[in-house]
Amino acid sequence: MSAEKGLNLTLKVWRQKNSKDKGGIETYQVSNISPDSSFLEMIDILNEQLIGEGKEPVAFDHDCREGICGSCSMYINGQAHGPGRAITTCQLHMREFKDGETIYIEPWRAGAFPVIKDLMVDRSAFDRIMASGGFVSVNTSGNTQDANAIPIEKVNADMAFDAATCIGCGACVASCKNASAMLFVSAKVSQFSLLPQGQTEAKQRAINMVNQMDEEGFGNCTNTGACAVECPKEISLENIARMNREYLSASVAKE
Amino acid sequence: MALSGLFLIFFLLQHLTINFTSVFSPETFNELSHFMGTNFVVQAILQPVLAFGVFFHLAMGIRLELMNRKARPVKYAYSKPGANSSWVSRNMIITGITVLLFLALHFYDFWIPELKIKYVDGLMDDTTRYYPELLHKFENPVRVGLYVLSFVFLALHLLHGFQSAFQSMGARHKKYTPIIEKLGTAYAVLVPFGFIVIAIYHFVAH
Numbered sequence: 001m002s003a004e005k006g007l008n009l010t011l012k013v014w015r016q017k018n019s020k021d022k023g024g025i026e027t028y029q030v031s032n033i034s035p036d037s038s039f040l041e042m043i044d045i046l047n048e049q050l051i052g053e054g055k056e057p058v059a060f061d062h063d064c065r066e067g068i069c070g071s072c073s074m075y076i077n078g079q080a081h082g083p084g085r086a087i088t089t090c091q092l093h094m095r096e097f098k099d100g101e102t103i104y105i106e107p108w109r110a111g112a113f114p115v116i117k118d119l120m121v122d123r124s125a126f127d128r129i130m131a132s133g134g135f136v137s138v139n140t141s142g143n144t145q146d147a148n149a150i151p152i153e154k155v156n157a158d159m160a161f162d163a164a165t166c167i168g169c170g171a172c173v174a175s176c177k178n179a180s181a182m183l184f185v186s187a188k189v190s191q192f193s194l195l196p197q198g199q200t201e202a203k204q205r206a207i208n209m210v211n212q213m214d215e216e217g218f219g220n221c222t223n224t225g226a227c228a229v230e231c232p233k234e235i236s237l238e239n240i241a242r243m244n245r246e247y248l249s250a251s252v253a254k255e
Numbered sequence: 256m257a258l259s260g261l262f263l264i265f266f267l268l269q270h271l272t273i274n275f276t277s278v279f280s281p282e283t284f285n286e287l288s289h290f291m292g293t294n295f296v297v298q299a300i301l302q303p304v305l306a307f308g309v310f311f312h313l314a315m316g317i318r319l320e321l322m323n324r325k326a327r328p329v330k331y332a333y334s335k336p337g338a339n340s341s342w343v344s345r346n347m348i349i350t351g352i353t354v355l356l357f358l359a360l361h362f363y364d365f366w367i368p369e370l371k372i373k374y375v376d377g378l379m380d381d382t383t384r385y386y387p388e389l390l391h392k393f394e395n396p397v398r399v400g401l402y403v404l405s406f407v408f409l410a411l412h413l414l415h416g417f418q419s420a421f422q423s424m425g426a427r428h429k430k431y432t433p434i435i436e437k438l439g440t441a442y443a444v445l446v447p448f449g450f451i452v453i454a455i456y457h458f459v460a461h
Contacts, residue, residue, distance in 0.1 A: 014332070025332055078335030104333035111328050177336060177345050178323035219326030220319055222347065223419040229339035238427055245425030 006032030007094055010102040011046060013058055016115050019122075023115065025104075035095035039082060040065060040072060042094055043105075059118040065090040067232060070167030073174070074119055075106040080171035080230045088169060088232045108170050110179035112216045125216040126168050126184060132212035133205040134188045136197050156194045163190035165233040172227035172235070178219030183227040185213050186243035187235045193246060203250035210247050256319065257423035259312040260416050264442070266305055271449045278456050281386040288385035292369065313355055320348045343415040350412035357405035364392055393457040402454045406447035413443035 008031045016023030030049065033042050040062050047057035063071040072089040076082030082092045097103060105119065113121040164187075172183035189206050192198025198205070221240060228237045273291065277284040291297050336345055343350070368388075372378050393399055417439030421427065426435075 012332070075331060075334075078331065078333045079338055083338075106331055106333070109327050109329055109331050111326050175339055177327075177340070179326040180323070217326060219323040221423070222319070222323070222344070223415070223422045224340035224344040226336065226339040237422065241422055241425045241427030243425075244423060248425055 006034060007097060007099045007101075009033060009042075009097065009100070012102060012104045013046075013119070014106045014115075015058070015118055016107075018117055019114050033094050035093065037094050038065070038090055039074070039076065039092040039094065040090045059116075059120050061120050062090060067091045068167060070169035073108050073121060073123075073170055075104075075108060075174055077104050080108070080174040081169075081232055085229070086232055086234050088167075088171075091232075108174035110170075110173050110218065112179065112181070112218050113170060113173060121170070123168070123170050125218070126170065126181070128216065129181070129185055129209055129212045130188060133201070133208035134192070136192060137201060138197070150196055152195060159238075160191050160194035163187040163194070163235065163239055166191075166231075166235050167233060169232060171230050171232060173218060175226040175230040176219065176221075177224060177226065178222055180221045180227070181213050181216070181218040182221040182240050182243070183231060183235055183237075185209050186239035189243045189246065190239040193242065202246055203253065206243055206246035207250050207254070210243070256312065256315050257420040259308050259315065260420045262308045263312060264413070264417060264420070266308070267446055268442075271446055274453050275449060277386060277389055278453060284389070285383055285385045289382045292373065292385075293379065309358070313351070316348065316351050341415070343411050344419070347412060347415060350408045353405065353408035354412055357401070357409075360398075360401060360405075364398075390457055390461050393454055393461070396458065399454050399458045403451050406450045406454075409450075410443050410447040413447070414440065417442055 008029070011028045011030060012025045013028060014023060015026045028046055028050075030042065030046050033045065037045075040060075043058060043060060050057050061071040061073050063069040065072075067088045067090060070088070072081075074082070074089045076089065076092070081087055081089045083096050084092055107113075107115050107119045108121045108123075110121075112125040113123055116122050166184060166187035168184060170181075170184070173179050173181050176182075189202075189209055192205060193202040223237075223240075225237060228235060273284070273287045276287060372381075372384070378384065393402075418432075418436045421432070421435050
């Protein structure tokens, strides 16, 4: 990689000391960034630069750096996980940007995702939604049946698997103009309700998880479809329709 | 939102059908209007249901908007919503409020005078007044312009609203959803266009 090909960029990064701090955008310059580096590697370079200058590095969430953990959560140039489809921020490469470009980097914005520091947000609201019903109550540990003993339609198995690929990154909430968590919750509802093991508790699960979602302060779905477009795992809006169906029928049948 | 929306979509089709008769048969228009204005079931049952439907839809719409705004207290410094969603889907409140403003004009134009004619002036049995009243409404170019503009906004509202109502109620199917979406687009374009045609036809022809 020759030095000429490196990118010189202006970064407008959200800096916020803690959840109480008001925070604001700070401008930084980075130079000679390889187009082959990932977005997070570019942030690493910025942080080394900041440390070298005696400044506080930018705090951001990251873990696997291969698109499966759902930790990285940056709102880049007005889009969750930046430009490009079906990728997380760690899978975004600097070749997507032009030399001399200004890049805005912000944390997910939602009342239910308070900023912890800089680009890190507290996504424990998702954990509480899962704890409210995102499980199968029967303990299968140690006495699990052979998977093939229960016949499951291939179509349903595939749809359940697709729903289960949700990594809970929160890009759906970040992208939605209403900060709604419907795509996430519906994926978690669907991954169980499509399979026999999860069907027994399907109705109660839909009610409990939707109620918890509302309690956490997420917005309501108005079907703009932004969530599904920005989702790194391409979770479909079909899941939201399925959850609506289950919630509706469960609410009507509830005693 | 979805249920009341679908109810209003159904109502709109009935409204257009009756209005459209004015283009080719003033007699039919008079007859149907008189029936709608004097029939007990229409007046005492359907009209209050419609009023409730309209009120419910707008009240819930405003409540939804306020709740959703509250869900993101700090806005993004830079956002690119056009990259992942359509303008019509994001601005239902704007198109909806425009339609609501039109309803205010419609009340002033139609509902209030109608009550006065029927119950104050005592012209309940006049079966021929409706067509001339309609023509009178469409004499003023400003009013015709406002009607046309309002129906353009209604079309924008329906472009998202029609198929969104089905999704909200969980009615989504690999085979039928594409049909519903196409039907929704056709409805959103044709029905408001029908109302526009009526307004322009009477403005130009009379």
